[in-house]
Amino acid sequence: MTAETALALYQTMLEIRLFEETLYRLFSTRDMPGSMHQYNGEEAIAAGVCGHLVKTDYITSTHRGHGHCIAKGADMNAVMAEMFAKSTGCCAGMGGSMHIADFGVGMLGANGIVGGGIPHAVGAAWKCAYKGDGGVAVAFFGDGASNEGSFHESLNLAAVWGLPAVFVCENNLYGFSTHYRRVTPVEDIACRAASYGMEGLVADGMDVEDVYAKAGDAIAKARAGGGPTLLECKAYRYMGHSRFENPTYRPKGELESWKARDPIGAMAARLMGGYGLGASEIDGARARAEAKVAEAVAFAEGSPEPGPKDYERYLHA
Amino acid sequence: MGYERVADAIRAAIIEEMDADPDVVMLGEDIAAFGGAYRVSEGLLERYGPRRVLDTPISEIAIAGTAIGAAMTGLRPIAEFQFNDFMACAMDQICNQAAKIRLMMGGQVRVPVVFRAPYGATGRAAQHSQSLEAWFAHTPGLKVVMPSTPYDAKGLMRSAVRDDNPVVFLEHKMLYGAASPGGKAKTVVGVLGPSFREAPEDPYLIPIGEADVKRAGEDVTIVSTGYMVHKSLRAAERLESMGIGCEVVDLRTVSPLDMGTVLRSVGKTGRAVIAMESVGDFGVAAEVAARLAEDGLFYLDAPVRRVCARFVPIPFAPACEADVIPSEEDVVAAVRAVCA
Numbered sequence: 001m002t003a004e005t006a007l008a009l010y011q012t013m014l015e016i017r018l019f020e021e022t023l024y025r026l027f028s029t030r031d032m033p034g035s036m037h038q039y040n041g042e043e044a045i046a047a048g049v050c051g052h053l054v055k056t057d058y059i060t061s062t063h064r065g066h067g068h069c070i071a072k073g074a075d076m077n078a079v080m081a082e083m084f085a086k087s088t089g090c091c092a093g094m095g096g097s098m099h100i101a102d103f104g105v106g107m108l109g110a111n112g113i114v115g116g117g118i119p120h121a122v123g124a125a126w127k128c129a130y131k132g133d134g135g136v137a138v139a140f141f142g143d144g145a146s147n148e149g150s151f152h153e154s155l156n157l158a159a160v161w162g163l164p165a166v167f168v169c170e171n172n173l174y175g176f177s178t179h180y181r182r183v184t185p186v187e188d189i190a191c192r193a194a195s196y197g198m199e200g201l202v203a204d205g206m207d208v209e210d211v212y213a214k215a216g217d218a219i220a221k222a223r224a225g226g227g228p229t230l231l232e233c234k235a236y237r238y239m240g241h242s243r244f245e246n247p248t249y250r251p252k253g254e255l256e257s258w259k260a261r262d263p264i265g266a267m268a269a270r271l272m273g274g275y276g277l278g279a280s281e282i283d284g285a286r287a288r289a290e291a292k293v294a295e296a297v298a299f300a301e302g303s304p305e306p307g308p309k310d311y312e313r314y315l316h317a
Numbered sequence: 318m319g320y321e322r323v324a325d326a327i328r329a330a331i332i333e334e335m336d337a338d339p340d341v342v343m344l345g346e347d348i349a350a351f352g353g354a355y356r357v358s359e360g361l362l363e364r365y366g367p368r369r370v371l372d373t374p375i376s377e378i379a380i381a382g383t384a385i386g387a388a389m390t391g392l393r394p395i396a397e398f399q400f401n402d403f404m405a406c407a408m409d410q411i412c413n414q415a416a417k418i419r420l421m422m423g424g425q426v427r428v429p430v431v432f433r434a435p436y437g438a439t440g441r442a443a444q445h446s447q448s449l450e451a452w453f454a455h456t457p458g459l460k461v462v463m464p465s466t467p468y469d470a471k472g473l474m475r476s477a478v479r480d481d482n483p484v485v486f487l488e489h490k491m492l493y494g495a496a497s498p499g500g501k502a503k504t505v506v507g508v509l510g511p512s513f514r515e516a517p518e519d520p521y522l523i524p525i526g527e528a529d530v531k532r533a534g535e536d537v538t539i540v541s542t543g544y545m546v547h548k549s550l551r552a553a554e555r556l557e558s559m560g561i562g563c564e565v566v567d568l569r570t571v572s573p574l575d576m577g578t579v580l581r582s583v584g585k586t587g588r589a590v591i592a593m594e595s596v597g598d599f600g601v602a603a604e605v606a607a608r609l610a611e612d613g614l615f616y617l618d619a620p621v622r623r624v625c626a627r628f629v630p631i632p633f634a635p636a637c638e639a640d641v642i643p644s645e646e647d648v649v650a651a652v653r654a655v656c657a
Contacts, residue, residue: 004466010578034642042371059388060389079603089423090421090423090425091421091423092423092424093421093423094420094421094424095421095422095423099421101421101422101426102425103389103422103423103425103426104425104633108386108389108390109418109421109422110415112413113409113413113414116382116409116410116413116414117382118382118384119378119379119381119382119385119386119410120382120386120389120414121354121386121393122379122382122383122386123383123384123385123387123388123389123390123394124386124387124388124389124390125386126383126386127386127387127390127391128390130342130368130369130387131391131393138384149378150378150409150410153374153376153377153378153379153382154378154379154383156374156376156383157373157374157376157380157383160374165553180436234373240473256440264375281521311420313424314419314423314424315419315420315457315458316419316458316481316482317419317424317427317428317429317481317482
């Protein structure tokens with residue numbers, strides 16, 4: 001990986017982290033609409049995977065989708081405005097945190113239904129294969145979704161049709177409050193790939209370089225017509241499942257042990273170590289991210305709310 | 318010469334659309350190599366090849382969800398479910414995803430997908446016999462079409478494929494008229510007479526959302542869909558000889574519901590019977606009755622009556638199925654009751 005790529009991945013992770021931290025403060029101190037599911041701790045996955053994608057590639061996301069949106073290149077102003085339910089939001093204030101999407105950059109949507117977006121990625125991959133446009137589609141989903149029927153049906157169909165899809169399982173150990181090993185009889189969800197005759201890979205989801213390397217292999221294979229891959233990225237959700245929920249179900253010390261391996265801190269150290277960057281470049285990345293998030297908040301705050309009947313124009317095309 | 322069976326009419330519409338637009342593709346169980354359980358896609362694999370006509374695993378979630386994803390990114394898929402009862406397996410994709418994606422995402426995307434399925438009772442018991450239009454009509458964001466003739470089926474299928482929104486297209490099994498190789502179709506095609514209007518080869522469109530008056534009359538309006546339109550038309554002939562003139566309104570589309578045509582008819586006749594093969598309770602017939610009460614109460618000279626399936630799972634034994642499913646006689650009796 002070049003220093004330039006490494007810095008770009010770092011920048012993406014930092015933007016996601018600052019976006020989420022800012023949003024948490026906003027939810028704590030203001031009357032924000034709705035709820036949210038935060039991505040802190042899992043940034044290396046979105047950054048490492050989307051680092052290989054271009055605008056015309058597709059992703060589908062989960063209820064925890066802010067990071068995917070930002071990593072895929074969505075306009076942060078519009079993403080933040082959607083959190084505020086403003087008409088300038090990427091979904092015009094009609095979707096909110098759980099349904100953010102930016103079709104202009106191939107982000108086909110967060111999804112309020114666990115596993116709901118996985119087959120959409122299969123469909124997008126089908127379109128890419130049919131058109132022969134060289135595109136790939138990546139489905140992000142969690143450990144919980146791997147126990148949904150849509151996971152099985154989607155991976156099976158993508159495999160038998162040989163589609164350019166990559167299935168990225170973000171195993172953050174918990175489906176809401178339930179540890180995945182209480183409801184999943186295998187340690188590595190990636191091993192489920194075997195039942196679809198596809199390759200299953202495990203990446204360290206706290207290490208953006210590892211994610212980037214393995215996602216690169218899977219995406220290149222898909223692009224070259226080699227069919228789908230299941231990539232499991234093991235990571236940890238720093239926050240509760242949703243807004244203000246206190247994750248009492250976690251053993252003491254677990255959060256701290258994962259935070260000790262924080263993907264952003266680790267990457268900063270590597271940038272200043274092996275990649276030979278200076279503190280000024282790290283500080284510059286942070287300053288850029290802070291400015292971007294601050295601008296997004298100001299944009300959202302200054303944007304108008306939708307009119308009470310605005311939804312009528314969106315029901316049918 | 319035209320198409321005298323609904324299976325042929327729908328296939329002709331699909332061929333016209335697939336010839337005109339390379340983005341129209343098909344997927345479903347047994348649709349390609351086998352030609353479809355009800356033969357709608359017969360010959361289409363040979364005509365368009367395996368890149369446009371695809372067999373799927375028995376995976377209704379993936380059929381619906383893959384079609385949605387492809388529709389969101391530029392294709393116009395036609396997804397076949399072998400029976401509308403099997404759509405229950407894909408309800409999240411159809412009702413939570415396809416129906417809502419456009420609004421949830423602030424109008425950024427179109428979801429031009431057709432979900433086709435056979436419906437109706439033909440002696441296959443509770444899980445292969447239902448008429449489930451109300452499930453889909455109850456979900457905002459879906460259009461729901463159920464044609465009664467080859468003519469309507471062809472024009473409506475072409476409109477469904479061209480529509481930029483998800484359309485649930487329900488086809489009554491008794492009206493297909495085609496059988497699997499070596500099989501024998503259970504059908505009423507061939508005995509329905511001229512009201513089962515054939516579809517011409519010439520291209521034409523029938524707009525989604527427009528009802529059609531299938532028979533004019535002065536005394537009572539029968540609002541109907543699908544195969545029940547034909548039972549209602551036969552009932553109307555018998556009632557004519559009893560001196561009762563029936564106007565038969567075929568909704569053709571149940572969502573959006575063309576109440577304008579219904580209200581115009583009831584404004585003339587002053588009486589309404591709603592005849593549908595689905596269960597009446599909480600269904601499309603109930604919706605029509607409710608809207609008549611809201612918007613047409615002062616037209617009515619008698620209470621509205623529904624002629625619908627009884628509120629039970631459809632039993633296998635032929636005598637029991639016949640008791641549950643509404644008949645021509647039931648329509649006659651209901652019309653006589655509202656005209657008494």
